[in-house]
Amino acid sequence: MLEVKGVSKHFGGVKALNNVSMNLQAGEVLALAGDNGAGKSTLIKIISGVHAPDTGSLAYQDQPLHANSPLQARNLGIETIYQDLALADNLDVGANIFLGREPMKSFLGMTQIIDRQRMLKESREVLHSLDIEIPESSLEQPVRNLSGGQRQAIAISRAIYWNAKLLIMDEPTAALGVPEQRKVLELIDKLRTQKIGIIFISHNLNDIFAASDRILILRQGRVVGESKISETSREKVVSQMVSG
Numbered sequence: 001m002l003e004v005k006g007v008s009k010h011f012g013g014v015k016a017l018n019n020v021s022m023n024l025q026a027g028e029v030l031a032l033a034g035d036n037g038a039g040k041s042t043l044i045k046i047i048s049g050v051h052a053p054d055t056g057s058l059a060y061q062d063q064p065l066h067a068n069s070p071l072q073a074r075n076l077g078i079e080t081i082y083q084d085l086a087l088a089d090n091l092d093v094g095a096n097i098f099l100g101r102e103p104m105k106s107f108l109g110m111t112q113i114i115d116r117q118r119m120l121k122e123s124r125e126v127l128h129s130l131d132i133e134i135p136e137s138s139l140e141q142p143v144r145n146l147s148g149g150q151r152q153a154i155a156i157s158r159a160i161y162w163n164a165k166l167l168i169m170d171e172p173t174a175a176l177g178v179p180e181q182r183k184v185l186e187l188i189d190k191l192r193t194q195k196i197g198i199i200f201i202s203h204n205l206n207d208i209f210a211a212s213d214r215i216l217i218l219r220q221g222r223v224v225g226e227s228k229i230s231e232t233s234r235e236k237v238v239s240q241m242v243s244g
């Protein structure tokens with residue numbers, strides 16, 4: 001699904017990425033680990049069209065990938081969820097799933113209005129398809145009233161509704177309590193069965209070991225480790241992160 005070959009990127013004198021290669025299959029969950037400043041965010045920003053690489057190349061679904069903006073990447077099915085989730089707190093679930101892309105219907109044959117019923121119905125359907133439980137009474141509440149895990153689930157649902165094939169998540173469980181973390185990990189598992197490719201950044205090795213198939217470890221802009229989760233250990237990963 002995705003192949004990154006020999007990508008380098010510098011910012012002024014800082015070499016944020018140095019000859020990084022990686023790949024991802026559909027239905028695979030890849031964790032990206034590394035200390036602060038290792039280059040994790042730069043790598044996902046290159047995949048999602050925020051930055052262009054200085055050198056190296058990317059291919060997505062067997063085509064060269066030259067996304068010049070996050071919008072272009074999104075149109076190709078590459079969705080990125082950052083920590084702030086980009087939800088509109090004062091709007092309800094449906095409005096958030098359709099944010100900026102609201103369906104319209106004609107009103108009395110005279111004018112176009114937002115089709116709220118359709119937003120609600122389709123939101124219910126996408127939540128249901130992902131086994132996300134949000135009570136009916138909460139669907140029409142401002143999302144600020146929902147829990148952190150529910151908000152994360154809404155951001156993920158929005159990406160899936162809009163046909164994400166490759167989902168990139170930056171610290172999806174960082175702000176959550178333990179039961180909610182578990183729910184998000186279950187949701188990642190569900191996405192895997194739907195053949196979505198997932199890249200997620202995490203500092204939490206428990207999450208990484210619970211949710212991913214493979215791990216890529218960066219240190220000072222270089223890949224210093226890559227392994228199937230079943231073939232490595234927390235101790236090994238930590239040692240690669242600090243002295244790989």
Ligand SMILES: Nc1ncnc2c1ncn2[C@@H]1O[C@H](COP(=O)(O)OP(=O)(O)O)[C@@H](O)[C@H]1O
Binds near residue numbers: 014015016040
């Ligand atoms: N937009 C930028 N301008 C200047 N330096 C940057 C920029 N983005 C990242 N860097 C630098 O690149 C290096 C890698 O950063 P980053 O990719 O954010 O690491 P990580 O996400 O692993 O913490 C760091 O030294 C960081 O300061």
Ligand SMILES: [Mg+2]
Binds near residue numbers: 040041042
């Ligand atoms: Mg970062």
